[in-house]
Amino acid sequence: xxxSNQHTTTPSTxxxxxxxxxxxxxxxxxxxxxxDLPTGPDNRIVVENLNIYYSAFLAVxxxxxxxxxxxxxxxxxxxxxxxxxxxxxxxxxxxxxDGAHVKGSVYVDGEDLYGPGVxxxxxxxxxxxxxxxxxxxxxxxxxxxxxxxxxxNSKRFAKGEADDLVEKSLRGANLWDEVKDRLDxxxxxxxxxxxxxxxxxxxxxxxxxxxxxxxxxxxLDPISTLAVEQLMNELKSTYTIVIVTxxxxxxxxxxxxxxxxxxxxxxxxxxxxxxxxxxxxxxNPKQQATIDYVTGRFG
Amino acid sequence: xxxxxxxxxxxxxxxTLTAGxxxxxxxxxxxxxxxxxxxxxxxxTGSINWAHWIAVTVVAYSAGIxxxxxxxxxxxxxxxxxxxxxxxxxxxxxxxxxxxxxxxVVERGSNRFDTTFFTETMRGVVGExxxxxxxxxxxxxxxGLATLMSVPxxxxxxxxxxxxxxxxxxAKAIQSMxxxxxxxxxxxxxxxxxALFELLFGPGTRSGFxxxxxxTVLMTxxxxxxxxxxxxxxxxxxxxxxxxxxxxxxxxxxKVVLPTAIAGIITGVxxxxxxxxxxxxxxxxxxxxxxxxxxxxxxxxxxxxxVFTYYQYVQPGLPPEAGQDRSWTAALTLMIxxxxxxxxxxxLSSALKPKGLK
Amino acid sequence: MTITETxxxxxxxxxxxxxxxxxxxxxxxxxxxxxxxxxVTLFAVALFLITxxxxxxGADTSEFDGDDTFLQYVGPLLFGxxxxxxxxxxxxxxxAVAVALFISHYAPKKLAVTFGYFIDLLAAIPSxxxxxxxxxxxxxxxxxxxxxxxxxxxxxxxxFAGPASxxxxxxxxxxxxxxxxxxxxxxxxxxxxxxxxxxLHEEASLxxxxxxxxxxxxxxxxYGRSGVISGAMLGLGRALxxxxxxxxxxxxxxxYTFNIISNQNPNTIASNIALKFPESSGLEVNRLIATGLVLxxxxxxxxxxARRVAGAGxxxxxx
Numbered sequence: 001x002x003x004s005n006q007h008t009t010t011p012s013t014x015x016x017x018x019x020x021x022x023x024x025x026x027x028x029x030x031x032x033x034x035x036d037l038p039t040g041p042d043n044r045i046v047v048e049n050l051n052i053y054y055s056a057f058l059a060v061x062x063x064x065x066x067x068x069x070x071x072x073x074x075x076x077x078x079x080x081x082x083x084x085x086x087x088x089x090x091x092x093x094x095x096x097x098d099g100a101h102v103k104g105s106v107y108v109d110g111e112d113l114y115g116p117g118v119x120x121x122x123x124x125x126x127x128x129x130x131x132x133x134x135x136x137x138x139x140x141x142x143x144x145x146x147x148x149x150x151x152x153n154s155k156r157f158a159k160g161e162a163d164d165l166v167e168k169s170l171r172g173a174n175l176w177d178e179v180k181d182r183l184d185x186x187x188x189x190x191x192x193x194x195x196x197x198x199x200x201x202x203x204x205x206x207x208x209x210x211x212x213x214x215x216x217x218x219x220l221d222p223i224s225t226l227a228v229e230q231l232m233n234e235l236k237s238t239y240t241i242v243i244v245t246x247x248x249x250x251x252x253x254x255x256x257x258x259x260x261x262x263x264x265x266x267x268x269x270x271x272x273x274x275x276x277x278x279x280x281x282x283x284n285p286k287q288q289a290t291i292d293y294v295t296g297r298f299g
Numbered sequence: 300x301x302x303x304x305x306x307x308x309x310x311x312x313x314x315t316l317t318a319g320x321x322x323x324x325x326x327x328x329x330x331x332x333x334x335x336x337x338x339x340x341x342x343x344t345g346s347i348n349w350a351h352w353i354a355v356t357v358v359a360y361s362a363g364i365x366x367x368x369x370x371x372x373x374x375x376x377x378x379x380x381x382x383x384x385x386x387x388x389x390x391x392x393x394x395x396x397x398x399x400x401x402x403x404v405v406e407r408g409s410n411r412f413d414t415t416f417f418t419e420t421m422r423g424v425v426g427e428x429x430x431x432x433x434x435x436x437x438x439x440x441x442x443g444l445a446t447l448m449s450v451p452x453x454x455x456x457x458x459x460x461x462x463x464x465x466x467x468x469x470a471k472a473i474q475s476m477x478x479x480x481x482x483x484x485x486x487x488x489x490x491x492x493x494a495l496f497e498l499l500f501g502p503g504t505r506s507g508f509x510x511x512x513x514x515t516v517l518m519t520x521x522x523x524x525x526x527x528x529x530x531x532x533x534x535x536x537x538x539x540x541x542x543x544x545x546x547x548x549x550x551x552x553x554k555v556v557l558p559t560a561i562a563g564i565i566t567g568v569x570x571x572x573x574x575x576x577x578x579x580x581x582x583x584x585x586x587x588x589x590x591x592x593x594x595x596x597x598x599x600x601x602x603x604x605x606v607f608t609y610y611q612y613v614q615p616g617l618p619p620e621a622g623q624d625r626s627w628t629a630a631l632t633l634m635i636x637x638x639x640x641x642x643x644x645x646x647l648s649s650a651l652k653p654k655g656l657k
Numbered sequence: 658m659t660i661t662e663t664x665x666x667x668x669x670x671x672x673x674x675x676x677x678x679x680x681x682x683x684x685x686x687x688x689x690x691x692x693x694x695x696x697v698t699l700f701a702v703a704l705f706l707i708t709x710x711x712x713x714x715g716a717d718t719s720e721f722d723g724d725d726t727f728l729q730y731v732g733p734l735l736f737g738x739x740x741x742x743x744x745x746x747x748x749x750x751x752x753a754v755a756v757a758l759f760i761s762h763y764a765p766k767k768l769a770v771t772f773g774y775f776i777d778l779l780a781a782i783p784s785x786x787x788x789x790x791x792x793x794x795x796x797x798x799x800x801x802x803x804x805x806x807x808x809x810x811x812x813x814x815x816x817f818a819g820p821a822s823x824x825x826x827x828x829x830x831x832x833x834x835x836x837x838x839x840x841x842x843x844x845x846x847x848x849x850x851x852x853x854x855x856x857l858h859e860e861a862s863l864x865x866x867x868x869x870x871x872x873x874x875x876x877x878x879x880y881g882r883s884g885v886i887s888g889a890m891l892g893l894g895r896a897l898x899x900x901x902x903x904x905x906x907x908x909x910x911x912x913y914t915f916n917i918i919s920n921q922n923p924n925t926i927a928s929n930i931a932l933k934f935p936e937s938s939g940l941e942v943n944r945l946i947a948t949g950l951v952l953x954x955x956x957x958x959x960x961x962x963a964r965r966v967a968g969a970g971x972x973x974x975x976x
Contacts, residue, residue, distance in 0.1 A: 093864060098766055117320045119376075125866030135857040139879040148875060149865035152375065199861070206865060350802070379868035386763050389755035390772070396837045397779050400790045407793075455691035463688055473692045476699045482891075482960035483702070483953065484898025486927045490949045494705040503938065516698065523695075549684035577783025580900035580927065584934045605785045605901075612789050613905060623793075630786045637781050 044069050045090070045210065045240065046107040051269075052082070052089050055099035059085050061269040063104075065259060072232060072241045074251035074278065077261030077293070082270025083244045086261070087212050090242065091127035092120040108210065125153075128208035132215040134195035136187030136202070143183040145198055146170060149206035165205060173201035174231050193224020200231065204239070211235065213243040217250065229254050248294060252282050260290045321368055321380075329367055333360035357388050401634075408631025411624045421602075422591035427621045431629050433592040434607035437507060440596050441586060441603055442576050444511035445518055450568055452515070453522025460523070461530035462552055480520035488516040489581030496585070507596035510586035510603065514575045521574060525567025529560040562651035566644045573640035577633055579605035604633055702953075710947035716940055731948050736913050737923030738952065741828060741903065742896035744917070745835035750889050753840045757847035757885075762873060773848065780841035788905030791834040796825025796906065799833070804918045815915045826908035828917040834902045839892035846891065850884030851877055883966055890963030894956050900927035926952040 045067040052060040060082035067073050075083040088094040089102055092113060106113045113123050136145045146166045150157075157165075166183065170176040175197040179190070187198055196216060203211060213232075217225040232241060232254050245251050251258050259275035274287045285291050337356035341348035361384040369377035419430035456473065464470035492513035496504045533556050541551040557564075587600035588610055608629040615622020714727055756776065760769050804821035811817045854877045862872040909924035909932070916922075924932070926948045934945055 091864065093860065096860065096863060117322070119320060121376075121866055121868050124864055129864035131857065131860065131864070133857060135855075135861040137858060137861065137875065137879070148862075149867075152865065152867055152871050152875075202861075202865065350798075375868055375871065379870040382870040382873075383763060386755045386759045389752050390759045390764075393752055393756050393779075393837075393840060394775065396790075396795075397775060399794060400782065400786070403790055403794050404786060452691055452694065455688045456695055459688035459692040463685055464692065469692065473695050476695050478964060479699060479957065479960065480695070482894050482898075482956055484900070484927060484956055486898065486900045486930055487702070487706070487949050487953045487956075490709075490930070490946050491702045491705055494709040494946065495701070498705065498708070502942070516702070519695070519698075547681055549680045552684070573781060577785065579783070579785045580931055583931055587935065605783055608785050608789065609901060609905070612792075626789060630783075630789060633783055634786060637783070641781060 044109070045242075046105075048105045048107065050086075050089065050102060050104035050106060052085055052094065052102050053100065054097060058269040060089075061271050063272055065272065065275055067240060067242060068257070069240050070236055070238070071256040072236050072243060072254050074255035074258045075242065075244045075261060076246065076248060076251050076258060077270070077273075078263075079246060080266075080270070081261040081263045083246075083261050084214055085270070087214055087242060087244050088129075090210070090212055091129055092123045093129060095120060125206060126208055127210045127212060128203035128206065129212045129214065130196070130199050130203055130216050133219045134192060134199050136190075136195050136198050138186065138188045140187060141184045142179050142187050142190075142198060145187040146201050146205050148202055153206075169201040169205040170198075172204050172235070173197045174227065174234075175201055191224065193220050193227055196220060196224065196228060197231065200228070200235075204235070209240065211239045211241045213241065215244050215246065218246070225250070248282075252278060258282075260285075260287075260293060262289055262293070321371055321376075325367060325371065326364075329363045330360060333357075333363055357384075357391075360384060361388065404627060404631050404634055407624070407627035409628075411628040412631065416625070416628055420591045424590075425616060426618060429621075429625065431604065431607050431625065431632070433589065434602045434604045434629065435632070436592050436594070437586065437589075437601040438576065438604040440594075441507050441510045441514065441582065441601065442572060444508060444596060445514035445575060446568070446572055448511065449515045449518040449522055449571070453519045453571075454526050454564065456519075456523045457526035457530055458552060460527050462548075462556070477520045477523050480516065481524070483516065484580075485513075485517055485578050486580040486584070489513045489584040491516060492581065492585045505585065505587040505600045506598060507586050507593065507601035510582045510601065511596065513581035513585050514578060517578065517581070518571045518575050521571040522568055525570070526560075526564045529563035529567065530556060532563070533559045562648055565651065566648040569640055569644040569647065573637050573644070576636060576640070577605050579609055582606050583609070604629055604636075608633065706946060706950045706953065709943055710950045711943075713940055713943035713947045716943075727944065727947060730944065731926070731951055733911055733913055733923040734926045734929050734948055735951060735955075737828075738897055738925040738927070738955070740915075740923065741832055741835060741925055742893055744828070744832035745839055745896040746889060746893050748832060748836035749840045749843060749892060752836070753843035753888070753892070754847055754885060756840070757844045757851055758873060758877075760844075761848050761851040762869070762877065776841050776844050779837065780845075784838065784899060784901040785905070787834050787838055788902040791830060791902060791906045792826065795834065796827075796830045798825075799827075799830050800825035804829075807918055816917050818916050819919060821918050822908070822920040824908065824920065826906055826922075827919060828907065828922045831903050831906045831922075832917070834906060835896045835899055838899060838902065839895050842895060843885070843888040843892040846888030847881065847885045850881040850888075854880045887963050887967035890959055890966060894959045894963065897956050897959065898927055898952065899925075900931050903928040904931040 045065075047063050047065045047067075050060070050063040051058060063086060075087060077083050085094060090106060090113075094100045102114055104114070108126065112118070113127075136142075137148060140148065143162075143166045144151075146169050147162060150165060167176060167180075170179065175194060178194060179198075182189075187195065190198060196219075200211075200216075217228050220228065229250065232243070235241060236256075243251075243255065255278045257275065258278045258281040260273045260281065261270050262273045263270045274281070274285055274290045276285070281290065282294055285294060291297075333356045336359040337352040337354075340351040340355040361381060364384055365377050365381040368380045415428060416430040417435070418432055419428070420433040421429045421431075422433075456477070460470050460473060464473070489510075492509045493504075495512065496506065496509045537555055537559060538551055541555045542548075546554070582603050583606055586603060586606070588606055589600040589602045593599055593601045608626050611622045611626035611629065615626070760772050760776070764772055800821065800823055804819075804825070804827070807817040808819040808821045812819055858876040858880065859872055862875045867875060903925050904927075907922050907924060907928060908920050909929070910921040912921060912923060914921060914923065930945045930949055934942070937945060
């Protein structure tokens with residue numbers, strides 16, 4: 001995996017952003033080609049005419065998109081455009097706010113998450129989430145944090161089984177080597193980047209099909225951000241990842257497809273302006289609004 | 300570096316999204332079944348026993364919803380539903396004594412809720428008749444004196460803590476002692492007042508004033524706590540604006556800080572009064588019991604409403620119903636007074652709040 | 658022009674003018690005096706109580722009815738005080754936590770405030786009213802429906818050995834009333850602490866696919882644990898010092914027993930004082946005050962412990 005060093009901090013053109021892209025094609029030995037993957041659910045997400053309401057207020061309107069399995073899709077746009085609201089609707093987390101509801105459908109493997117009789121709790125076991133600020137449970141050890149989700153399902157597992165799962169998940173989050181000697185220490189004792197990777201380990205321990213990440217690096221320093229981005233690149237061979245980011249360079253680095261959200265004014269609903277392959281979005285987008293945002297003219 | 304995982308069989312996960320939901324019809328069936336079971340609890344006796352009915356229905360519902368949910372939805376959902384039932388039942392159970400108490404006091408207290416009760420004393424009364432005029436007067440006098448003493452005491456202490464003594468060791472000591480004071484059992488406060496007056500004026504001294512001293516010990520920490528909090532809420536910018544105009548510190552406190560905080564302080568005082576007006580124990584041992592009105596707080600026993608309530612019930616004389624009736628009415632009066640004070644506090648709190656602060 | 662010195666961390670102080678120095682000195686002096694008076698008051702309470710109690714502690718036992726030493730006198734009372742308060746806490750704590758959870762997490766948001774208000778109403782009711790309700794309403798209900806059942810079915814346990822009281826004036830009735838009285842305190846503190854659970858941790862739990870109860874167990878209760886314990890200890894302190902409800906309800910006797918449904922019950926210190934004080938004189942009064950001192954000591958300890966737990970507790974939850 002290579003990362004070129006031409007990363008500038010000033011707003012750059014689309015092409016410049018693309019040179020920073022984490023080039024995963026060089027590493028063919030590990031990431032299996034699409035045709036080699038075991039057949040199974042395709043984890044494709046199909047969003048159809050999704051409108052998200054907070055009580056009577058329409059927050060996000062008319063989203064139609066297809067998210068391909070085992071890819072990273074980035075949602076970009078200025079603050080307040082509805083990116084977070086939208087991503088939280090993919091695991092029905094927006095419903096923790098009273099009065100939040102949707103019209104439209106979100107299909108995962110052909111099943112509508114908002115169909116009649118669907119239990120939000122079941123949805124969340126299928127679609128995992130990592131938050132903006134790392135939130136390991138402060139009263140639990142690192143190992144217990146990783147197992148927290150699994151423990152909900154099966155109270156007791158054999159000691160060996162638990163240890164295996166902890167190791168597997170922590171390795172999957174690229175955290176194993178750093179914490180393997182202190183699995184029984186509290187999760188809050190780690191650095192920000194490590195905590196976030198712990199949260200990722202916790203999320204993947206329950207084996208979701210889809211992983212949602214709501215600005216996962218915005219509270220982290222650049223080194224930790226890099227570690228998480230590298231992790232994302234590995235995870236996408238197993239999970240479908242959707243990431244919200246307000247950092248365009250990050251979107252360009254990690255994602256395969258990008259959707260650009262915008263809003264016409266305060267009090268108006270957010271909507272998707274354009275969605276395409278990331279390379280296209282940053283070098284040759286079709287909509288003027290996208291061009292303006294991507295080249296830094298506004299936002 | 301990467302771990303490819305073999306995903307568990309798709310069919311298990313796909314079906315869990317919609318599989319096994321309880322559904323409204325089943326839920327209604329469980330409720331109906333529980334109610335029916337509850338009816339069976341008293342049906343044999345022929346007369347409705349509300350307590351049994353409710354108790355059996357609640358238990359049956361909790362057990363039923365758990366079992367049905369366990370079968371249909373799974374263990375985790377079943378436990379979740381059970382806990383909802385348990386938590387709601389607990390709340391309902393806790394409401395029972397409140398409802399029962401208010402109902403009882405209103406029902407039994409209304410028997411003697413008449414003019415005689417509020418205008419006559421117990422002087423010369425044996426059996427029927429008589430009233431609590433002297434007790435009401437006593438309560439007003441004793442609580443009034445206590446308020447007169449504890450408000451300046453508490454307010455100035457709060458002013459010291461918030462304005463002068465920030466972070467000093469003395470302030471911390473005072474705060475700890477205020478905490479200790481809030482924990483003094485009311486009877487101990489009464490004993491202290493008794494001891495104080497005994498050492499000053501000889502044994503067996505009873506007076507309304509001694510009672511007021513006891514109540515002051517109980518009221519002051521409450522006033523200090525709430526006043527200190529209110530004073531701290533006043534933003535420093537206001538103080539600084541005043542100093543910048545050349546106003547000395549004490550005037551700033553009196554003319555700027557206090558008026559801003561006054562709503563909260565008054566509310567705190569009213570609530571403190573509501574707290575102590577029902578105190579019986581300290582008044583038992585200081586002000587005692589008298590049959591007639593005593594207008595002099597410094598000399599002799601003075602009856603107060605809570606003490607009246609107590610004695611009329613436990614030493615009613617003959618016939619006992621007369622005394623107990625008077626006791627319930629006194630209790631009702633007490634609760635009305637406390638209720639009025641609480642409502643007053645809420646009204647004052649919103650009416651006096653300076654616009655634009657927080 | 659003189660400059661006054663500001664102690665570190667003090668509120669901003671004013672530049673002084675000669676005329677206001679007197680005003681500041683007087684006002685500041687009064688405030689300081691009030692603060693010091695608090696310390697003096699507490700000291701005085703301890704001092705006066707000890708002075709009054711002393712004669713009873715040193716006196717010859719023959720001067721008292723029953724020839725008891727002070728320890729023999731206060732023993733059953735201390736036992737009764739702690740036993741009653743313990744039972745009250747046993748009943749109140751789980752209910753209080755359940756009610757607090759109900760209001761903070763289960764009740765519809767619009768009704769939650771009203772429900773909280775109802776619970777606070779319980780706290781406003783004077784204890785003497787609780788007492789007469791207890792003896793007039795609760796005691797008959799318990800003695801009719803509960804005590805006989807307990808004696809028949811669980812009578813082998815020392816708590817329910819009976820003979821069941823017919824008047825209901827038992828330790829169990831008193832404990833139930835005490836529980837109702839201390840519940841609002843525990844609920845208020847618990848409710849406060851449950852509402853403060855960081856949204857982030859609740860959402861972390863939900864995002865893992867937890868049900869509401871599982872989220873509460875994973876995020877809310879661990880966070881609120883120290884607050885609940887602190888509230889429980891404050892409630893315990895209240896129960897220890899509660900006088901009138903016990904004085905009215907309990908039918909007292911001079912003995913140690915765990916039987917809570919019979920007519921023979923140890924009295925509590927506070928209730929004993931309330932019952933005996935009005936008619937006592939001389940050394941008897943001193944003895945009662947001495948028991949009051951013992952009560953003061955225990956409640957002081959319990960409240961200090963509560964404060965310690967509340968202060969130290971949040972280090973585990975802060976994260």
